[in-house]
Amino acid sequence: MANTNDLIKLAQKLASEGPHKAEVTPRRVRALLGGKYAFDTAKAYHVWEHPYYPQFYVPLSSFTSDAKLTKTSSVDGTNNRAHLARLSLGDKSTERVVVFNTDSLKDLVKIDFSQMDQWFEEDVPIHQHPKDPYKRIDILNSTRSIRVALDGVTLAETSSPLFLLETMLRPRYYLPPTSVKWEYLTKSNTETYCPYKGKANYYNANINGKEYKDVVWYYIYPIAESLPVAGHFCFYNEKVDIWVDGVQEKR
Template sequence: MTTENVQHPSLIAPVGHLEPVPRRIRGTLGGRVAFDTRRALYVWERPAYPQFSIPVRDMVDAALIDEGHSELHGAGPARRHTLQVGQEVREGAAWVWEDGAPESLHGTVRFEWEALDSWFEEDEPVFVHPRSPYSRVDALSSSSNVRVELEGVVLAEAPRCVKLFETGLPTRYYLDRLYVDFTRLRHSDTVTRCPYKGTTSSYWSFDGEVATHDDIAWAYDLPTFQANRIAGMVAFLNERVDLYVDGELLPRPSRQSK
């Protein structure tokens, strides 16, 4: 693999990869527990992160209704089912693995994440998708100088930062708000969630002379414990701004998630 113009480690789990989940996994719908298991499997249907595959025998107050339609889902063929939990019905919410999928997946079901009201690892809620066991997030204090420009306008310049290293993503540079020129930014109502960092508290856009640049900066006022060093700080989307670190303009990476 070439490392030219690559500034962060690549993801390592191939599509179709399976691993056991050493955590208790629960899902709820309509105030009821749909499943409760200590025997889930990680299954990678895409390289970025896995999904949970849940043993059918560990479904609690739920029923699956076969919809008679099969598709390939990374690890192999799966048959689409409706999920019913009490009076709650979610069509197309579940995929039961069929012949052609790895044997260890037989007798398990992969749920559409949004079909459930909530997911838990042990007693802690999980948002967006499962955390990959091969991914880590490190937030490190740094004396690197960071300057952010867009359309030639300086939006921030800080003598120090917190660098957030997240597997498979570009380094994010979190800056104290003191060094951000909020007179140039417009607050946005956008909210996003990350299973590793938590829920964003603010987003900002920039209305330039050439174009409007929506949601180019964000903050986590109450991040997860693992990312607590970025609390209240502001990061800009490397992919859409001119980012100078210690005087060097970084190449813009391809578009990624935050």
């Protein structure tokens, strides 16, 4: 049986306080489970459960005839305004589902994003979580010098970086691969997904006999809006020392 303690706490919070924000979106939203579409709607909601980014909540009426959505129990403390549920399709199912019946989330269903095989906005696959419609990314060429060091050893240096500026986040500096000192790097098995940039791969740094995990990432095939960073290397600001035009940033 799935652990739903976190969903229960979320449902209790949303039933009593409401979401941080909720807005209907004109995007067509679909998701696959077991190789079939579980729902298909142009009336999904962006729901900010917290201030940082939204999740998709979909109407009860959007589920396909192949999908079976069954309420399993009322969430304690919600006065029947939130129910745990099970979504089944073919030979796959998930119990990480909540059906809401509140003023702001009436007849909307939250499905844990990671439980579906694949989500789509229109015909474009999305990963990790939905994009925030109020967030943007700017990728700007620059001639400001960037130097990256760790434990007193310079790992990269360039005067032709790309500045990636993402709403509400600190700047990231993407450096040409020829500016990196490869002798200090070894490939990592780590992979992460960003809804704005795509799948990232990582390198570790090996300096003075010590391994520093996942200090730099790169995108081989970024999604269209972030295409300029393809093949460039971005050192994790919080894990290394970075100088911009000779001025050291705080980690």
